[in-house]
Amino acid sequence: MNELLKELYQEIILDHGKEPRNFGECETHNKSAHGHNPLCGDKVSLTLFVDDDDIIKDIKFSGEGCAISVASASLMTEKLKGKKLSYAENMFKDFTDLVRGSEESLSTIDEDDSLYALKGVKDFPMRVKCATLAWHTFKNALKD
Amino acid sequence: MIKDKIIHKDIRKDFPILSKKILKTKDLVYFDTAASAQKPQVVIDELNQFYERHYSNVSRGVHTLSVESTLRYEDARKKVQNFINAKSENEIIFTKSATESINLVAQTFYDKYMSTGDEIILSLMEHHSNLIPWYFLRDKYGVVIKFANITESGEIDINHFESLITPKTKIAALTHLSNVYGSQIDEKVTSICKKNNVAILLDGCQSAAHLKIDVQKLECDFFVFSGHKTYGPSGIGVLYGKESLLDEMPPYQGGGGMIGEVTTDKASYAELPAKYEAGTPPIAEAHGLGIAIDYMNNVGIENIINHEEELTKYAYKKISELDFVKIYGDGDNRNSIISFNIENIHSHEVSSFLDVEGIAVRAGHHCCQPLMKHLGVNSTSRLSFGLYNTIEEVDIFVNALIKCKEFFIK
Ligand SMILES: Cc1ncc(COP(=O)(O)O)c(C=O)c1O
DSSP, X not given: OOHHHHHHXXXXXXXXXXXXXXXSOOSSOSEEEEEEETTTTEEEEEEEEEOTTSBEEEEEEEEEOOHHHHHHHHHHHHHHTTOBHHHHHHHHHXXXXXXXXXXXXXXXXXXXXXXXXXXXXXXXXXXXXXXXHHHHHHHHHHTO | OOGGGSOOGGGGGGOGGGGOEETTTEEOEEOBTTTOOOOOHHHHHHHHHIIIIIOOOSSSOOSHHHHHHHHHHHHHHHHHHHHHTOSOGGGEEEXXXXXXXXXXXXXXXXXXXXXXXXXXXXXXXXXXXXXHHHHHHHHHHOOEEEEEOBOTTSSBOHHHHHHHOOTTEEEEEEESBOTTTOOBOOHHHHHHHHHTTOXXXXXXXXXXXXXXXXXXXXXXXXXXXEGGGGTSOSSOEEEEEOHHHHHHSOOSSOSTTSEEEEOSSOEEEOOTTGGGOOSSOOHHHHHHHHHHXXXXXXXXXXXXXXXXXXXXXXXXXXHHTOTTEEXXXXXXXXXXXXXXXXXXXXXXXXXXXXXXXXXXXXXXXTTOHHHHHHHTOSOEEEEEOOTTOOHHHHHHHHHHHHHHHHHHOO
């Protein structure tokens, strides 16, 4: 089997793609956003509850899309829960760097990180948007 | 079996890109001609030569190069005229794309023949290019858009279509060949339009390189297509319009080349076809399209049709045999295009998997979001053929689909 495909579709990606975690809508939320990839029609809706100390207390997503976009959203929600917003914004930057193939200056994601599994996307430039859809939606939700 | 209808593989040598290796090792299997066709060497060479030896602006000077460019540009128009059997050269307008052609018709047809409350009929399987220009009219002027239903087999529901027509219906804009189903429009649709005095625009993007086009037989008022899907360059599109309509409708854009006389108070407009060609047109691209048409004529339109019919039948049969694949539409009315999904695998995964095998297919909504909604899916994969594809490539593709399913569904 092709190495690039194995890199792209690691077990954890297929698993989260099929059985996404934190799927649905937060019972109470104070931030939300819809994301849409107009090129392919993939959609994601994100709800968050952020407390007074800027901690992400709860985060859930729903939507439809390919394994990469669903797995990425699922892994993102796992990672962001409990994080402070300022830290989460650094993760956004690190993640978008990672999937574009630049991993020199990552401060919040390392090789043991589950998000690192999405690194294989860098060899499929047309799929970068799939991997970053949830993260861009998260960024938009913060403006909410 | 069907071999005698298949174009000989040597034709592939006409297309330099087909010898490209994907990821350095895999032979390219190009199954995305519906998105854009590859270019034969003659088209590539002629474009170069045009710039090297003949290029200047057209219809704007008396020097040698201007004459040489203009001759080639106008020659291309004649080639298009013959290619689609239009009555007159005046009925062939060059644009930058089919998309621009549709925008041109929507705007100018409205200006001449429609007003608020008038109705337009589209179908649920139109490309966004044949939706949004009409949506603009709805938003700006309050025209009403009605959508004809699509049957399971991927065709316009004729009864429903007919029931949508009222005295206020002014135009129907429909795909001649669906870019999702590969289905050809039923002649009944055009006769219903005729009978009811409804103008009809056919979107020929997918048919121009795959069917014999005769705009007089089709009885359409407008026919549009893009050069890049007919083995020509991008940046050139065609609008065919009946001369009487093009004469009556107002110009689309204003600029050089489309004027008669200009004073500080007013302007008069040029005769057809210049009236609709404001500004410097896509000159070399028009010439390239003319060469692409020559190329298709040399191969033989009949031969191309037969070849693609055999490929399509063969592929449809082979793919139908895979129980994990769902094909949209049926086998009878189908030309060069097959859209499908593998159960429980998103089209992106299929497309990325096939790409690594060297196979280029399209994944996504194919610019047909209303149709995707109608089908209850978010996307499909699509293979589409050109005259250079082979039966062997279909076999490679089918094997790859089986491997793809095994990879994702363990
Ligand atoms: C049916 C149909 N209509 C319109 C278009 C738009 O063509 P273009 O982008 O060349 O203007 C396409 C191309 O994708 C098409 O397949």
